[in-house]
Amino acid sequence: MKTRARMGFGAASLVLVLALTGCGGGGGADGGEVASVGKGREGGNSSAAPGASSEMAEYVEAKRKWVVCLRENGLDAPDPDAKGNVDFGDARKAKQDPKFSEAQEKCRDLVVMVPDSLERAMQPELSAEEIDRKKRYATCMQENGAPDFPDTDDKGFSEEVAWDSTSAGAKRAQRACGEIVGIPDDGSKAKG
Template structure:
């Protein structure tokens, strides 16, 4: 196992990820949206990127539908994906303990595809100015206290998707030192890397 990990939208803050999952889990789609993505660019330069993102989203939603069909074929009651390809399977701990669910997941594993980067980036929440400042402060703190390779934030305040060594002594020291910046108690248990 590598001592390096990718630091992207999925892993930057456990609390934010949990809040995002809870926030979108109740969102449903009727599957009729056609998978279109709105483009904020509007001009010719943005049209190509928008079409590419739209085509990736459409492909992802189609792949999710095939995966759900497979799960249903294996006897599970899985809902249709929403317009963004998300499938709300409910209580994940139940899915990890249920032998029928485990067998269905194993059977359908080859149909499960990762979220394309463009789709994931488009789904990132817009951060407030205070959240952007907090993320910038956290990145600077981490870098100054031993995790020099910790990612900076992008213009939207999200941490850049880069590989950094989260298991080094410096990174662990920095995480303890900077925990309060993001609201994590300094005595909270740390993740094992």
């Protein structure tokens, strides 16, 4: 499991940030265009940003509806940005506010997860070296006991397939291949 989590590099971080944002955490504003939502209104402008995909527009619109609900339930929630991020500032402070918890609970049916295709589109582009390293790691894992380990495509994304990371072969492969992605043989995280 450790290897899979580390292999995700920035993807895992992005998922965590977006999940916390969707659940009331402190996603940061990225300086993108801000969607406008008036208090007490459902929605607003339906396009997320010029040239945005319809999937992105739908996602941002869903986040707007969630923000409207939060506002209708007493929380002074900020507008989502062009990527659907909602910046609540200090997440710990916000979560301690009873208004925040109450509004979150009342609006939980409107919380949407980032669609997989948007998550991929929002990830930073990997360098040729990073893509090569991920491909070598996948091949090494497959050749050393984890034949079901997902392949890596030409952009550095892993196929979305289930693989058994707990099998003896997978653990053996993780020990043999970990250094390719910066995980020492003992399982502790490498420096750098």
